[in-house]
Amino acid sequence: SDYNLDCMPPHGYIHVLSLTDNIAEFRNAVNKQKISGNIDTPEGGFDAMLQAAVCQSHIGWRKEAKRLLLVMTDQTSHLALDSKLAGIVVPHD
Numbered sequence: 001s002d003y004n005l006d007c008m009p010p011h012g013y014i015h016v017l018s019l020t021d022n023i024a025e026f027r028n029a030v031n032k033q034k035i036s037g038n039i040d041t042p043e044g045g046f047d048a049m050l051q052a053a054v055c056q057s058h059i060g061w062r063k064e065a066k067r068l069l070l071v072m073t074d075q076t077s078h079l080a081l082d083s084k085l086a087g088i089v090v091p092h093d
Helices: 023-031 041-054 082-086
Strands: none
Touching: none
16 A cells, blocks of 8 residues: 555454444544454445444443444455355354
C-alpha cells in the first residue's frame, strides 16, 4: 500500500464496549478505534452481527429487550458458503 497506516491486525471480532447509556464513554470508545488490516470486508459486519446475537452477556442485552441490528454498506457480500467451498474458514459453532 502507498498509505502509511497504523492498522490493527486482522481479526474476526473484538468486543470494545457493552451497551451503555454513557454517551461520553461511547464517544471515547469510538474515537480510539483504528481500522484493521482485514482485506475481505463484506463479511466483517455479518461476523459482528453474529457475535452480538450470541454473546449476550458481553453485549449487555436486557432479557426483555427487542433486538435490532442494522448493517448499511455499499459492499457486495460473498455467496453463502463460498468460503467453506474454498476451505478457508472454520465454521462458527
